Amino acid sequence: MKTTIEALLRQALAALPEDRVPPAARAIAIEVEHTRDPAHGDFASSLALRLAKAARQNPRALATALVEAIPAHPAIAKVEIAGAGFVNFFVHDGAYRAEIARILAAGSRYGRSAVGEGKRIQVEFVSANPTGPLHVGHGRHAAYGATLANLFEATGWRVDREYYVNDAGRQMDILAASTWLRYLEVCGERIVFPANGYRGDYIVTIAGALRASIGDALRRPAAAVFRDLPPDTIDGGDKDAYVDALIDRSRELLGAESFRQVLDFTLADILGDIKDDLGEFRVAFDRWFSERSLAEDGSIDRALAALERAGHAYRKDGALWLRSTAFGDEKDRVMVRDNGVKTYFASDIAYIFNKLERGYDHLLYVWGADHHGYIARLRAGLTALGGPPERFEVRLVQFVTLYRGGEKAQMSTRSGEFVTLRELRREVGNDAARFFYVMRSNDQHLDFDLELAKSRTNENPVYYIQYAHARVASLMRQLGERGLGHDEARGLANLDRLGEPQELALTKRLALYPEVLELAAVQRAPHTLVHYLRDLANDFHTNYSAHQVLVDDPALRDARIALARASQTVVRNGLELLGVGAPQTM
């Protein structure tokens, strides 16, 4: 509808004589918008106002000329000039009612479009370090990324969802050493846990599983482990130096192979937990990409070599640097340290190089707000590799604060413990969790109220929307119980019986859905869909309360059932994209 009117306006503008609008002024974006006030019709254009200056004309006179030039269209009831020079379009109610038939015909596909033109987009999200369970912040990333990906799919993109597994580097060594120390503890050794180790209870659990799996094969005397190590923090030393020494000692006592065995055992356990967690949260990935694989298959070396060949890398102080300042970064970045160890940044460059090679038209990263400083350097890396920077996009997700009632919830009770995504899901349920996570703009810090999310009252917007769906299901059950059939064709043939203002308001809202999906995808703003569904449910409940559906008159009844079922379809489709269930009963 909107695009139709825009096309009509474009034709009208083209038809105006040059003394009215000079050619230079014609290159102007033609857009119509939905009106806020019904007195202004359904759509309004400010074209005449915006054209007035360049054309040196009175805006109202210009608007009059435009209106006269607008071709007749069956869906348009009338066109008016209002205010300073707005052109208001009134659409026939019938044009909206016709949408009901389209909704019922399209069913679960209703609202989908092809604006993405089948282009390939990769959405990389969550990518939390596999050093422990996901916490509530990761939950927001998961819900946001998954919903975005769904929106892209619904608007005609080919989407790949990917999780980058940071399974390389020192943090993995610390993880392995942590598990091994806990394992020794389980075996009966007396150990002192390092300040910089992973202290969570899940490590103890994994250590227990390791012992159950291999027995005492990796047991070594504690005295040998801790002999002649530098002081830890508690003894006035440096926690990093201490844990590094501890890692070296672990490798020495276990041998590289067994150390790797502990590492892999731990990693597999944690990653398995993360996969299960996300799976239960209805967040699916097409690929789990291993950072370690980039080092093992030579990808990092190839990327670094490519940068050196292109003259964008240089050596200084024994390190290899990327001249990222040449590509908009504020300072140059180290890719290989003076000790020969490649930085995380080097992996990231190799990874984005890999993504480019896979032929994506667009790369979308979802990162935490604390990573914003990283955007410029990665874009610089991409550009240095010859990649098109406009294909690179990062969306930041702000932090989550948990509340219980009005009180801020404890994020950590003791060291290494925090509120996990799993705990949150258990408490409030997957539906409420998915919904609350995307209810607010990703740019907005999120106050997540646990009490509100799990409350089964009118305060909770999740149930408000689901209730609309369940009500239609109930209606259809009633229909059966009363022995009243339902003739869809008769309903569609009598849509003009839907003349009540509440019915029209609901119908117009339904017709808006495809546009909402497009907007939400383009703006990377799932919360737009949430707000729409809330408004739709509101229109539904209002109409439901105002007008009986199951009336005696079969023609009217079937028409109203058609409207109710169309509403149910759109609610269900929208909730599906959000990863929220659409229940038949509540």
Added chain:
RNA sequence: GCGCCCGUAGCUCAGCUGGAUAGAGCACCUGGCUUCGAACCAGGUGGUCGGCGGUUCGAAUCCGUCCGGGCGCGCCA
């Protein structure tokens, strides 16, 4: 100090890339179940859109500046 995000009703937030009298939920007040589910509906109270300048026919929206809050500015990952 520099960079990113935020500042809109008592609270939590929308505001469609500048449009016509600034919206919603919650809270508060008034009403509505002998009729398809009251997890609902109808109505009401409540705002100098952080301050000050600027651009524009028109600014919550764009620009500048100041104030306040969050997060970053490693040869860490």
